[in-house]
Structure formats: structure tokens, C-alpha cells
Amino acid sequence: MMTREKHTRRAVQMLSVLVLAGLLGACGKKGEATASPGDATAASAAKAASPRASAEVNPALTVSTVLPETAAWPVAVAANGSIAAWQEASVGAEVGGLRLERVLVEVGDSVRKGQVMAVLRQDSVRSEVALSKAALTEAEAMLAEAKANAARARSLQPTDMISKQDALRATTAEQTATARVDSMRAQLAVNQLRLAQTEVVAPDDGVVSGRTATVGAVVQPGQELFRLVRRNRLEWRAEVAAADLHRIKSGMVARLAAAGGPALTGKVRTVAPTVDANTRSGLVYVDLDAEGVKTSGVKPGMFANGQFDIGQAQGLTVPQTAVQLRDGFAYVFRVGSDNKVAMTKIQVGRRMSDRVEVLKGLDASTPVVASGVGFLTDGDTVRVVAAPASTSTPASGVTSAVAR
Template identity: 55%
Template sequence: MKTYKLNRITVIVAAAVGAAGLGFALYAPASTAADDKKADAPKPALTVSTATPQAARLPIKLSANGNVAAWQEAVIGSESNGLRLTEVRVNVGDQVRAGQVLAVFSADSVQADLAQARAALLEAEANAAEAGANAARARSLQTTGALSAQQISQYLTAEQTANARIASARAALATQQLRLRYTQVLAPDSGVISARAATVGAVVGAGTELFRMIRQGRLEWRAEVTASELLNLKPGTSALVKAANGSTLTGKVRTIAPTVDPQTRNALVYVDLPASDAKDAPFKAGMFASGQFELGVSAAMTVPQQAIAVRDGFSYVFRLNSDQRVSQVKVRAGRRLADRIEILDGIQANTPVVISGAGFLNDGDLVRNVAASASASAPAAPRTK
């Protein structure tokens, strides 16, 4: 009897264990498959924000290079011959005004010649007075027959000769007065002294260069442009000029050269630069400068600068597809305005492109798209797979 009860209990326990094993066999694989499927689901590589290109009006600019030069450079030379230079009153970089004395020559010999010329004039005037009196008496006696016709003619001729000698003496005096004025070298115009060759004590000849001066302190940018670009330029066009030291000035086109260099096929465009204090002027004659001519504005399609990914020397954007994956698209970038770049071709105006995180993406990556404001508050970073 005890043996029967024991076998019955054993059978019941075995049945319960079998039922539990069957249940585990039926339900455990299903749960494991769901977990495996969830684990195998692809995860977004990055959280990004997207936007479509925007229409804008961008300035049209023409870039060029050239040299800064003086608008006009005056050569100031000596007009005296064989005089010693006693004083030099200006140096390189000095601002001068028209008529200012720049240098002085010794005037001792000129003063002596001037005094002699004045004395010669007084002598000529005295002789002319005597000759005039004789001629007057001869005229009064002409009808009386007291003097012969020959004598009367001699007195009249002497009067004319004396008057001619007065004119000659006055001309000689004017010459010496002019030589005296030439002992002072005057500035022909206002401007800046750019070079000095005058040396105190030197005896120079007429025509010797003493100074060079930038007239009125005006500089110009001589930009070189190709012949095909000349049609876009005209007098009055604005230009932003940047020197090698980083200084910038805004000038205007004064004129365009009438010829093109047959070697380089470039033409010169003369751009007037605004005048400034010579000592603190950001531009100096002889400097190399680059610049851009402002030719107007035109319509353009732009994207933010951070949407452009530069790889292997080419520009790309990432287009967001309907399956939330991105495609790498090659584009051609154009003009730049602040933080936006013009797209010349490669995408359409309604194409959604990735703005934030474009530099971390690859072609075909799965992304999670969020609003631009949300992505702006937290910088994008690649997620670990």
C-alpha cells in the first residue's frame, strides 16, 4: 500500500516538472527572439537638424591685385647754376604746402650781380635823360636852320639809343631778381615729401633733382584685371582695397587704362584712395594690395556654412531622405556672405540638407532629425554604436 502511494506521488511530481518544462520551452524562445530583434534594430548615428536652402541677394564682386602708387609725383629741382646749398628745411615724410620754402642757396654772388644791374639801370636812365634833352632842343631848332639836318638826326637817334639801353638794363635787372628768387626752392604744390637728394654744402647745377613729392598726398591703387573683365567696370565703381598689412580702404575707380598689356593681357584700373595723414597712413606707395570691385547684387541660393563638408578638396552636403538616411551630394560653392554660402549647382531649392553635424556623417548614415532650435541648444556629437 505504501509502495503504491509513493509511485503515485512520483508520477504526479514528474508530470508537474514536465508541464513546467513544456511551458518554458514554449514561452522562453519567443521572448528571446523579441529581445534579439530589438537588439539588432539599427540606431541613429547622429542627431541632426535640417533645413532647405534659402533665397538671398548676394553682392557681385570682382577680385583683383595690384600696386599702390602716388597719384602724381612731382620732381623738384634746382633752377640756380653753380650756387652752394646752405639750408635744407624739409625731410622725407614731411607735409608741405604750396609755396613753402624747401631749401635755400647762397645768395651772396647773386646780390652783388643784382646791385650791379641796378647801377647799370641808373646809368642808362641818366644817359637817356641827357639824350632826351638834346633831342628836344634839336626839335625846337629844326625850323630855324640853326642846326643841320644831320645834327638833328644824330640827336634824335641818340635819344632812341638811350631808351633802348634803359630797356636792356631793366631786363638785366629782372634777370638778377629772378636769380635771387631761384636761391629759394619752393614747393610747387601741397603734398608729402617722398624722396630727398639735397645735401647742405653741395654745389649743384641747374636742373639737379633735390626732392620728390607726392602731390596733395593722394595715392591710388593700380589694379590689374583681364580684358574680359573690363566691360564690368566703369568710373565711379566702388572698390574695397586691402593692403598686405591688413589695412583696408574704400576707393572709387577714377579711370581705366586705354590699352592692354600685350604680354600679360591685363589692363590697369586706377582707383583713387582717400587721403590720410602721411605719418599714420595705412597705405604706402609701392605696397602690394588686393581688392574687390563691387558690381551690384544678384539672386542666389544659400545654405549655412556648417552645412558644407569639405572632403578631398570638394564641397558636399548631406541630403535627408524619407527613410531618415542621408546621401552625400557633391555641390559647387560660390559666394560667401557672413555665415552663409551660395550653392551654384548640385541640389534643388526644396532639398532638405543637414545643418548641424554634417562633418560627422557618412553617405547612408541613419540619423534622427530634430528641430533646428533644439539642435542649436545642444551641439551635435556622434553617438557610439
């Protein structure tokens, strides 16, 4: 019995040792499995931190910088308006009741002062001229007879061979005949003038811009038959904002272009004394250069955009390649002493060639990235190099940034 109990106790002890050993082994494996993800996380963090540190050291771009330049730029006032005839002449008939027999010009024809443009029927007027001439001849004959009778009466009156009444009658007849001759001469002049007016002539040099004359129509006095652009002289009626009217003076040069055609030049003739209450703009009348009008082919009624040359003013400028537009605003990238760029908002003004005027936000001593600004963001580190002489220009002295 004692032997069996000893064997049983020993078996239980051995089984307990085996179970304890198994439990200890399982705990060791679980600890190893738990520690493994932590080591991987640390390794990943180390790997993730490595590129960031590398980015802080390596620059994003190799760029060249440029300093803003001060330049004298022309100052201009922009305007737009219509091209119109300087003056238009209305050409019409001066006599009425006559039929239009011939029309000698068409719209677009150039005419000279005194040139015949249309002819009215002249038969009836010529007859009236002939009648007036005959009546004048009769009146002159009667005047000659009256003069002779009056001279005889004046010579006989001192001898009392003729009564005073007869002498007065002869003198009166002479005066009446003289008046009749003057009347017939005036009537003849009127009829000759009417005959001349049957020819409708141009009152001045110019171009025919309108025609209502129709062959066979009976015209009335004052009826318009043609419209004429006097001397083919055109003007630009520019609409200028009221705030800028005081800057424009007579004699200033204006430059404009109409309908995509070549540029025209002109000189300010006058500035309107009033301003439109609705648009708050005033008219500036500009005489266009005659040779430019011929070569450009502009016509009255065309719309034109242009500007008035006011003078020159100093302005701070940068290359257009240094300016980036984002969300409707303009920015440049300033380069600090640590070679980091700072995106700076600026206000731009005029543009000329490859330069942009900076009105606000930048001073002349601040270097900015010359080009390639589209690849940069605020705070990037860059490598600054000198601009190659082969690609720099006198106006800007900059080159494009090179992507690294």
C-alpha cells in the same frame, strides 16, 4: 569435446557483441561531436544578424534639416596691386654754379606750395643785381639828356638854326638811350629772378619722398634735389583679369587692405586702355580716400588686396555647417522621405558670414542636414527633429546635430 566447442562458440559470439556495441557507441559520440560546431555557427550567425537588423531600425543621429535660401548677395571682382603716388614732382635747382648753403626739409616732411626747401649761396647774385641797378641808373640819366637834346633840335629845326643832320643825330641819340634803358631794366629783372631762384621752393602741396640735396655741393641747372608726392594723394593700381575689365567703370567703389592694416575705400578714376600681353591683366587706377590714407598709414610701394563692388545678384545659400569637404569637393546630405541621407556633391561659390553659396547640385526645395555632417555616411538613417527656437538664427534657422 562437444561441450568445449559449445563454450568456445559462445565466447566468440559474446566477444563479437561487445565489439559491435563498442563500435556503435563510438559512432554515436562522433556524430554528437560533429553536430556541435554546426549548432554554434548557426547561433553565431543569428547573433551577428541581430545587431544589423537593429541598426536598420535605430537611427544613427538625431538631426535637424534646413531648406536652401535665396538671398541677394553683393557681386565683387577681386584684384591686387601696388599703392603708388598719384603724381611725383621733381624739385631741382633752376640756376647753376652756386653752392648749396642750407637744406630746410627732410624726407617725410609735409610742405606747402611756395615753401622754401633749400637755399643757395646768394653773394654773387646779389652783386650782379647791384651792378644791374647801377647800370640802369646810368642809362636813365643818359636817356634824360638825350631827350632834352632831341627836344631842342625839334624846336630849332623849323627856324633853320640847326641842320637836318644835327637834328637827326639828336633824335637817334634819344632812341639809343631809350633802348639802353630797356636793356638795363631787362638785365636787372634777370638778375633779380636769379636771386629769387637761389631759394628752392615747393611747386605744390605734398610730402617729401626723396632728398639728394647735400649742403656744400655745387648744383647744376635742372639737378634734382627733392622728390615730392603731390598733395599726399595716393592711388591703388589694381591688376584685374582681362575678362573682368569690362565690368569695371569709372566711379565704382573699391575696398582694399594693405599689409594687414585697416580697410581703405576708393573710387575708380580710370581703366587702362591696354592689357599686358604676358599677364593678360589690365590696370585699374583707384583714387584712395585722403582721410583713410592718413589713418591707415599706407605708403607708396605697399601691396594691397581688394575688390570692386559691381552690384548684387541672387544666389542659393546653405549654412556652412551643412557643407562637408572631402577630397577637395563639397557635399551636403539630403534627407529622403524614408529618413535616409544621401550624400550629394555640390559646387560652392561665395561665402559670407555663416552662409555658403551653392552654384550647382542642389535646388531650393531639397532639405539637407543642417549640421553634424561629419558623423554621417551615405545611406545612414537619421531621426529628424525641429530646430530649437533658442539656438536657431534668422539667417539659417538650423541647429547642430546631436550624437545619439
